[in-house]
Amino acid sequence: MRPISYTRAGTLEAAVKAFTAAGADARYLAGGTTLYDLMKLGVERPAHLIDLTGIAGLNIIETDGDVLRFGALALMGDVAYTPAVHEGYPVLSESLLKAASQQLRNMATVGGNLLQRTRCMYFRNGAGSTSTVGVYPCNRRQPGSGCAAIGGLDRGHAVLGASDACTAVSPGDWPVALMAMDATIELFGPGGARSIPIAEFYRLPSDTPHLQFNVDPAELITAITVPKTPGRASTYHKIRDRESFAFALASAAVAVEMDGATVRTARIALGGVATVPWRAQPAEDMVRGKTLTPELALEAGRAAFRGARPGQHNAFKMDLGARVIADALMIAAERRS
Amino acid sequence: MTSRNPGDTQHSGVTRRTVLGTGAGVAAATILPLQPDAQAQQLPAPIETGTTIRVSMSVNGQAVSLDIDSRASLLDLLRERLGFTGTKKGCDHGQCGACTIHLDGRPVVSCLTLAAKASGREVTTIEGLASGETLHPMQTAFIDHDALQCGYCTPGQIMSAVACVHQGQATNRDSIREFMSGNICRCGAYAGIVAAIEDVAANSREG
Incomplete structure (x- = not known):
């Protein structure tokens, strides 16, 4: 690991100023569960860390207003157990509780979690210590070096949204839930404050997989807002290799508005199967205005994977993912009040 | 290399x-x-290339203040500089839970906690649970229920187990198992670990 300077910023303005002064080798630090981990692996090699966790007021959770508002530094565990979230928006709470162990939920922030990096083993473990390319090529880690996952051990990789340059799966659960709930991301940077819908936050890998977020490096996430939707019933359904504390093989965030047994609207997003948090509009279209049955739910699940491109070892995710959507739709519908 | x-x-x-x-x-x-x-x-002579910073924190109720390498993890600070070797290094990547400690009363993995971030905060390790010669009830319960074999994961298991009871998550076996999923035991002592936590929770002993 390179020597690093460590500073604590007291305000947003001070953080951005410190970052701009430090240049390209600077990184903002919040919980550190991704960044420090990747520093140990040689994937991230910052020279300057600017700790944001001392900035006052950036961890506030507000549920009384027109929207749910989560300060970027709010801990995953604190948001998950906030009564209004836990009881009223199970898709949000469950996505956080299923995302990490309780220890990590006490460290990781809901803002930092949006920037979690892929768990592709070639990305994580291929950096080496002396080579610039690394033990394994990886276009995400080293642009233009190639992709060891394509044709390699790709059981955990994406079947949706992949390119010839990268098939690494987006690892998050919370961003998937936020995608289904039309969240907005609030940012602050050298140019001031701005907001973008979460649907515009993530970039498909295309031929530039090293660029994952539509955010300037000097910009900070300051808050996440979620529209209040009391009429929706929701769930975050996640299938893993083991029952707890594992990344998704396939997951679905589903929020439905029901009229008796008829689906008025459905919001469906997928995790574990795509290169970005994946909105499954074909599945939503299939159930809208219809009476929900297990057969229709599975048909909708299948529609989400039309056009999927499996690799060598991950074709099972198309069937698994369809069934996860189907089960999630039925679970959410049963929760309608 | x-x-x-x-x-x-x-x-x-x-x-x-x-x-x-x-x-x-x-x-x-x-x-x-x-x-x-x-x-x-x-082999390379010892070279300290890092940037050092001053940190001050409370460890098991005692104030400590020292200069550390800014890259150091809280785990390495505790073990290598302060001698609290009860906290174990397993994976060093936040996946096994062997290094679990309490930071301001909440469990965290000390391997992924930059030591610098702990400045000004309260750290409790396994060494800080007992009162003198009297073991913490969870330590006693782990012995009573044979909740370990090799013992390497045990300090981390106990730190999480204490929080499991304290946070009211020890209400049933499923809830205990879910809460404890961030602590891996390769010997497979899980049955004893769950029994120990149930015991402490049922006896309303302080978690």
Whole structure:
């Protein structure tokens, strides 16, 4: 690991100023569960860390207003157990509780979690210590070096949204839930404050997989807002290799508005199967205005994977993912009040 | 490899601990020069390349203040600088839970906690649970229920187990197992661990 300077910023303005002064080798630090981990692996090699966790007021959770508002530094565990979230928006709470162990939920922030990096083993473990390319090529880690996952051990990789340059799966659960709930991301940077819908936050890998977020490096996430939707019933359904504390093989965030047994609207997003948090509009279209049955739910699940491109070892995710959507739709519908 | 790159290492000569600490792949490369006598002396001399910063924190109720390498993890600070070796290094990547400690009363993995971030905060390790010679009820319960075999994961298990009861998550076996999923036990002592937590919760002993 390179020597690093460590500073604590007291305000947003001070953080951005410190970052701009430090240049390209600077990184903002919040919980550190991704960044420090990747520093140990040689994937991230910052020279300057600017700790944001001392900035006052950036961890506030507000549920009384027109929207749910989560300060970027709010801990995953604190948001998950906030009564209004836990009881009223199970898709949000469950996505956080299923995302990490309780220890990590006490460290990781809901803002930092949006920037979690892929768990592709070639990305994580291929950096080496002396080579610039690394033990394994990886276009995400080293642009233009190639992709060891394509044709390699790709059981955990994406079947949706992949390119010839990268098939690494987006690892998050919370961003998937936020995608289904039309969240907005609030940012602050050298140019001031701005907001973008979460649907515009993530970039498909295309031929530039090293660029994952539509955010300037000097910009900070300051808050996440979620529209209040009391009429929706929701769930975050996640299938893993083991029952707890594992990344998704396939997951679905589903929020439905029901009229008796008829689906008025459905919001469906997928995790574990795509290169970005994946909105499954074909599945939503299939159930809208219809009476929900297990057969229709599975048909909708299948529609989400039309056009999927499996690799060598991950074709099972198309069937698994369809069934996860189907089960999630039925679970959410049963929760309608 | 790391041994050729003194800027990335903090070796002070190769000891058993250094070899263990640098991981199997690196260890293999580091062991080779040890075979011929004199070659070990050609290993990089101890070079402190890091930036040091001053941190002050409370560890098990005692105030400590010292200069540390800004890259250090809280785990390494506790073990290598302060001598609290009860906290164990397993994976060093937040996946096994062996290094679980309490920071301001909440469990965290100390391996992924930058030591600098702990400045001004309260740290409790396994050494801080007992009151003098009297074990914490969870420590007693782990003994009573044979909740360990090799014992390496046990300090981390106990730190999480204490929080499980304290946070009211020890209401049933499923809830206990879910809460404890960030602590891996390769010996498979899970049945005893769950029983110990149930016991403490049922007896309303302070978690």
